[in-house]
Amino acid sequence: MRDPLLDEIASLFSGDVPPPVLAPRPTGLEPMEAVDEPVRGTSRQLVFHVGVGRMYLQLDQATTGLRLTGVLDDKGVSVEVRSPNAVEALRPDAEGWFRADVRPGPVCVTVPSLGLTTGWFVA
Secondary structure, three states, rough: OOOOEEEEHHHOOOOOOOOOOOOOOOOOOOOOOOOOOOOOOOOOEEEEOOOOOOEEEEEEEEEEEEEEEEEOOOOOOOOOOOEOOEEEEOOOOOOOOEEEOOOOEEEEEEEEHOOEEOOOOOO
């Protein structure tokens, strides 16, 4: 037996369609393996195995959205910071650091020369 009150409430929301959302597309690259080790305290870092080393990523507030900061153990490769509607190619500095301003929403970081991606995560 259906509840008439629930039917009435449902009818109030039936015409309320959410706006379309930009959906991330597959990168065609292999996912990186996340580093599985305990973290003490709060952490805003993501850590992945990349080749023979690791990649550390951190998101922080910036004046125009978010700042993604990363460091790679392998300094000889370039990275791409992707969103559903943009790709930014970056070359880490001599110490392996790279930075990109990103908008809140889906983001992934790829290392095309190694065929690896972090997979999509929400910034």
